[in-house]
Amino acid sequence: MPDKVKTNKDICGDYGPCKKTFIKNFGELTGEWYFISATPVRKCNDNEGIVSDIIQGIDITTYNGSVIENDDGKGNKNTLSAKIQNVISQLEEKTFIVAIYDNKSLAFKGQPLAICIDPLITFIDFPYHPHLNAAGKIYDTFIPPTICYTDNPENLGNLFGDRIYDAMHYITIWLYRHQIFEVFYSTYGDIKWIGLEVKDRLDNHVFVNQLNPFGDCHCGSGTKYVSCCLNKDMIANLRLNAKGKKIDSNLIKYDPLILKKKWERNYLSEQNRVVNRLLREFNKLK
Numbered sequence: 001m002p003d004k005v006k007t008n009k010d011i012c013g014d015y016g017p018c019k020k021t022f023i024k025n026f027g028e029l030t031g032e033w034y035f036i037s038a039t040p041v042r043k044c045n046d047n048e049g050i051v052s053d054i055i056q057g058i059d060i061t062t063y064n065g066s067v068i069e070n071d072d073g074k075g076n077k078n079t080l081s082a083k084i085q086n087v088i089s090q091l092e093e094k095t096f097i098v099a100i101y102d103n104k105s106l107a108f109k110g111q112p113l114a115i116c117i118d119p120l121i122t123f124i125d126f127p128y129h130p131h132l133n134a135a136g137k138i139y140d141t142f143i144p145p146t147i148c149y150t151d152n153p154e155n156l157g158n159l160f161g162d163r164i165y166d167a168m169h170y171i172t173i174w175l176y177r178h179q180i181f182e183v184f185y186s187t188y189g190d191i192k193w194i195g196l197e198v199k200d201r202l203d204n205h206v207f208v209n210q211l212n213p214f215g216d217c218h219c220g221s222g223t224k225y226v227s228c229c230l231n232k233d234m235i236a237n238l239r240l241n242a243k244g245k246k247i248d249s250n251l252i253k254y255d256p257l258i259l260k261k262k263w264e265r266n267y268l269s270e271q272n273r274v275v276n277r278l279l280r281e282f283n284k285l286k
């Protein structure tokens with residue numbers, strides 16, 4: 001196995017359930033990948049304390065893919081709403097397999113890319129996800145929606161001395177917040193992302209190219225996208241491309257069936273190809 005990159009840390013030795021491999025012939029994603037199994041929620045932990053800390057932006061600790069309480073946790077539990085307390089009481093221990101690409105190119109500012117492959121966390125299962133990066137392309141290579149785990153990729157490496165290791169820490173916390181979001185949505189039908197960065201949602205026009213027109217809308221209404229925000233988003237998208245010029249109202253007319261076909265070809269099948277390859281590579285390591 002090629003191992004050209006020397007880091008001063010034995011990441012897979014340090015980080016419990018972690019495996020590393022080199023993936024060949026994978027377009028711009030060719031290179032070193034880490035697969036981690038994270039179980040962010042541990043029921044034995046003080047989850048009310050952890051959630052309080054996250055909400056108040058207090059640093060929290062992770063260990064081998066689980067969020068653990070701080071000895072000096074300062075979060076004030078009294079500020080937790082009854083809804084959040086109810087959600088916390090319903091949290092289950094769940095394991096997530098995350099594939100992390102040791103991206104060293106300028107694309108995505110060199111930030112390691114993280115894709116949750118099992119269970120899949122993309123806009124297919126969560127069209128209304130409040131904190132996923134949109135899918136994109138590096139040259140001809142499709143990059144599925146990635147975990148939006150840090151706003152400051154340039155700071156990676158400062159915490160534990162290695163950017164991949166730091167990424168794993170933030171990814172674990174992101175998954176913990178994802179679990180809160182999932183239970184909150186299934187219980188109350190509302191989109192809730194705890195902690196800081198709550199306003200960092202994708203712009204509405206971005207969803208035109210990300211979502212199945214006949215799937216759920218991104219606003220969380222539970223209505224099909226085509227019957228909810230799609231039209232509004234199409235107009236926003238056209239406005240952006242028109243750069244201040246008047247938009248031809250004929251352009252707003254579109255056939256949702258054709259849009260769906262386009263989405264299946266350019267998005268769904270591309271995403272499946274990348275995710276299935278990652279799953280195969282992960283299974284080879286077992």
Ligand SMILES: [Zn+2]
Pocket residue numbers: 217218219220221228229230
């Ligand atoms: Zn909507």
